[in-house]
Amino acid sequence: MIDADRIGRSFRIRGATVHAVRDLSFHVAAGEFVGCLGPNGAGKSTTIKMLTGILAPTSGRVTVAGLDPTRRRTAVAREIGVVFGQRTTLWWDLPLRDSFELVRLLYKVDRVRFRERLGELTERLRLGEFLATPVRQLSLGQRMRGDIAAALLHDPSLLVLDEPTIGLDVVSKAEVRAFLRDLNTERGTTVLLTTHDVGDVERLCRRVILIDHGRLAFDGTVDELRATVPGETSIEDVVAHLYLNSSALRTRPPRPGEDSPTATA
Numbered sequence: 001m002i003d004a005d006r007i008g009r010s011f012r013i014r015g016a017t018v019h020a021v022r023d024l025s026f027h028v029a030a031g032e033f034v035g036c037l038g039p040n041g042a043g044k045s046t047t048i049k050m051l052t053g054i055l056a057p058t059s060g061r062v063t064v065a066g067l068d069p070t071r072r073r074t075a076v077a078r079e080i081g082v083v084f085g086q087r088t089t090l091w092w093d094l095p096l097r098d099s100f101e102l103v104r105l106l107y108k109v110d111r112v113r114f115r116e117r118l119g120e121l122t123e124r125l126r127l128g129e130f131l132a133t134p135v136r137q138l139s140l141g142q143r144m145r146g147d148i149a150a151a152l153l154h155d156p157s158l159l160v161l162d163e164p165t166i167g168l169d170v171v172s173k174a175e176v177r178a179f180l181r182d183l184n185t186e187r188g189t190t191v192l193l194t195t196h197d198v199g200d201v202e203r204l205c206r207r208v209i210l211i212d213h214g215r216l217a218f219d220g221t222v223d224e225l226r227a228t229v230p231g232e233t234s235i236e237d238v239v240a241h242l243y244l245n246s247s248a249l250r251t252r253p254p255r256p257g258e259d260s261p262t263a264t265a
């Protein structure tokens with residue numbers, strides 16, 4: 001479903017180069033549920049943007065459902081649903097229902113299929129009472145459920161989510177997690193999510209990818225991740241240990257144009 005082969009992405013800022021992602025390779029098979037962890041600024045969002053065609057890699061090659069996301073952006077959009085937890089894709093001043101109708105028009109979803117899918121999603125995500133509410137009046141949890149529904153109205157085979165549980169209370173988080181788990185197990189939708197909440201990973205993901213300083217730092221199961229720090233059973237503490245150890249190599253943040261970590265230890 002996803003094939004990333006040594007992808008890299010750098011940015012030019014005021015004449016200097018920032019390497020956000022470097023030489024990153026991974027493969028996600030159809031039907032997998034994969035979590036992507038990494039400290040702030042590790043390159044997770046940049047990676048997602050390359051998978052969805054928002055950014056082109058500056059090196060390497062990525063395909064999604066066999067398609068190059070930057071060259072075949074429209075075709076890839078039919079295969080992918082995308083949710084950015086920190087930024088809604090819904091129309092702020094329109095009722096939720098109208099946002100969904102605009103999504104239908106954009107993706108050219110057949111009216112009958114759209115009605116069926118909207119009915120299912122409205123029920124599963126408990127959106128019925130908010131369909132007439134302008135998006136700006138929704139709570140964060142309601143808005144997130146609306147965003148997830150909008151990403152799935154065209155029935156994509158891959159759902160990519162960037163921090164879908166950010167800012168949600170424990171009940172809303174549990175609801176979103178249960179929905180994503182069912183989507184993966186019942187519908188077979190492939191899911192890739194980034195998160196800072198290890199609870200998402202522990203409760204949902206069979207596999208974890210850890211990105212650090214733009215590179216792949218770990219790829220394996222949650223149990224394998226736990227085993228990387230002997231004697232440690234809490235995934236939260238394992239992840240903190242890995243982040244701390246990797247930043248111990250770097251005594252200051254990378255400067256634009258700097259290629260390799262500054263190791264002073």
Ligand SMILES: Nc1ncnc2c1ncn2[C@@H]1O[C@H](COP(=O)(O)OP(=O)(O)OP(=O)(O)O)[C@@H](O)[C@H]1O
Pocket residue numbers: 011013018019020038039040041042043044045046047
């Ligand atoms: N458009 C851009 N222009 C310049 N630099 C960028 C751009 N987008 C990202 N970066 C830089 O690339 C690096 C990786 O950023 P990215 O947003 O991918 O990290 P992240 O892992 O998603 O972080 P977070 O967990 O904080 O959201 C950071 O140093 C960031 O400042």
